[in-house]
């Protein structure tokens with residue numbers, strides 16, 4: 001991926017520091033999800049390795065740029081969690097790598113996300129921060145930097161990335177050929193990289209299908225089995241994630257008497273017309289819990305049966321509709 005437009009300014013800052021001989025050896029790259037912290041770290045590496053770097057970044061033509069591009073630059077190491085944790089063995093591996101002599105110039109070592117380190121790992125990393133090997137840049141990528149040991153934080157310079165302005169984000173998404181950029185960016189809470197990932201994995205289609213089935217089931221124009229078949233082709237996790245966000249939006253609407261987001265408004269209207277609105281909070285809450293349980297199963301590595309799980313969830317949704325109707329009869 002080329003340098004993201006909103007990363008230009010922070011990269012220029014690093015470039016200037018390097019020109020002045022003031023580039024620190026350890027950086028904490030923090031910022032919200034979707035700001036592209038890891039992508040930025042890779043750009044920093046590419047720029048540092050490049051034989052002809054400018055403040056616009058790496059040249060993209062030299063041998064170092066090429067080696068990095070194809071993933072075989074010998075001075076690059078990225079540590080990512082194994083089973084959600086960065087363990088002390090991994091950090092030791094990083095330290096060993098840091099002690100080797102550099103193959104081509106400078107080394108770049110990245111930990112992402114740094115808050116995945118357990119205490120032993122963090123303590124091991126402190127050593128290398130206290131005695132940094134020459135020509136080595138260490139980048140700690142973090143979304144929750146407050147969770148890092150204060151001693152780690154204090155030994156790093158901080159560089160905070162933020163999300164781009166909506167206009168810039170939309171322009172960039174359209175340049176990537178994303179249709180529905182506006183809608184996707186809203187779904188991704190303004191994070192363009194997340195919006196791009198959603199576009200790439202059919203998220204919108206999955207969400208539209210989910211919403212349409214829930215509405216048709218309330219209208220009683222479809223069976224749970226038919227609804228499940230319509231959604232089966234999409235990633236199960238994506239579908240249930242969306243179902244959970246629907247539940248949450250509806251619950252918030254019913255509890256705080258707010259209007260739900262526009263995309264849920266038709267479903268919300270139909271739900272309220274389905275029966276006794278007073279019973280809605282309880283029923284929605286119970287449904288949300290069923291969906292949460294299903295989500296856990298969908299996340300487990302042993303492939304869940306998507307069709308059966310969707311059938312069960314849509315069946316529960318039909319029962320919610322029936323309970324609403326029955327409750328209305330007693331009022």
Ligand SMILES: [Zn+2]
Pocket residue numbers: 049050051052053058059060061062063064065
């Ligand atoms: Zn280059």
